[in-house]
Amino acid sequence: MLKEGTALKLHELLDANARFDLAARGTTNHCPMALVALAEMGASPARLQEFFDMWEREYALSAPPVGTIIDRREWASHLGNTAAFGALRLCFLDWMADDDPDMVIATVLKEVPFAPATGAFHALIRLAYGIEAAHRGEIAAGLAALISSHLPIDVSFAERPAAESADAAFVHVACAMGDDLAQGNSITARLRAVAGDVRFRRAILAPPVTSSLLDDIARAAIAAYWRTPDFTVLHTVTAAHAARTLFARLDDSLVEPLLPGLWVALCAAYATVRKPLDVEAITPDIDAGWNEVCQRAMVSNDDHVIKMTYTCLCENRREPSPLYLASAARAVGMG
Structure with missing residues (x-):
């Protein structure tokens, strides 16, 4: 739990962040996500x-x-309308004044296809950080980003064999794409290109039969990132943790139909990476502890370093692995 002074300052700044656009100079608005991660690390x-x-x-x-008002009964008609972000944020915020945020989240996710690849996974991540901070404005912003920038990747798993593991499936789709570089100057553009590529659509496998697909995904994501510290792969690590945060607030009956959307989005992300994800990596031996690594992250102004370190810290608490500390240490320049 955050100290009272930290929690108050965090919410003050998250409130102030509402004056910023969804986009930023050369990137997206990472500010609220980085603030939550910084606060949670101390x-x-x-x-x-x-x-x-x-x-x-x-x-x-x-x-x-914001020049228009979107009625809470009409938000779905703005799916994919990037100009509607601000109005959607206010719509969802107004809705949460009357109903519990978890109910609003569940209602939205039931009504439209789950698209975690939206905004290079940042819409999902922002929603999850809003949930963690218990900040309705950021929950509303995350939902608004998911709807306004909606990037679904529709794949049917009918008659497809199941992957042996998430790790094997990710390597499989990456290899199927050959040596051609995915077209696009951003993660989102490359995801769009891969989503429409027949090689990807033929190669993707159904999720593995496992007692916990999300755990399998998280293990595969950190292993792939340790082997190949690619910027896109980094986002699969932080997205897997964000999905865990989101799914923890939903009934199992809703989570189950959301998992295939997460699976497809992550497979698409790996298909954009033309690097050997299956190479052997040296077992990490890091001469540093979590306290030192987090201290390094907290003085960094690199939002991805901050979020990656915090993600690794959280996932390691849940299922300890030397790969989390090693990856975080490398991110902050200690490995």
Whole structure:
């Protein structure tokens, strides 16, 4: 649990973040996600303010005025309408003033196809961090991002063989794409290209039969990232953790139909990586502990370093693996 002063400062800054657009200079708005990760790792209120000020100065774009009102019964008609982000955020925020946030989240996820690849997985991650911070504005923003930038990857698993494991499935789709580089200058553009590529659509396997698909995915993601520290692969690690946070708030009856969407999105991410994901890697031997690694992350202004370190910390607490500490240490420049 956060200290009272830290929690108050975090919510103050998350409130202030509402004046920033979904996009940022050369990237997306990572500020709220990084703030939550910093706070959870133990950053002081002063450090949170310092990061926020840096982001506003160097990356933030002002949110455009919201000129329309979206009724809560009509939000689904704005699926894929990027210009509707601000109005959707206000719609979901207003909705949560009357109903529990978990109910709103569940209702939205039941009504439209789950698209975790949206915004290069950042919509899912932002929603999860909003849930973790118990901040309705950020929950609303995460939902609005999922809807307004909706990137579904529709694949049927009928008559497809099941993968032996998540790791094997990821390697399989990556190899099936050959040596051609995925077209696009961003993760999202490359995901779109792969989603429509016949090689990917032929190669993707059904999820493995396992007692916990999400655990299998998380293990495969960190193993792949340790072997191949690719920027896209990093996002599969943080996305798997975000999915865990989200799914923990939902009934099992809703989680089950969401898992295939997560599976397809992650397979597509690996299909964009033209690197040997199945090479043998040296077992990590890191001469550092979590406290030192987190301290390094907390003074970093790199939002991906901050989120990756926090993700590794959380996943290691749940299922310890030397790969989490090693990957986090490498991210902060210690490995």
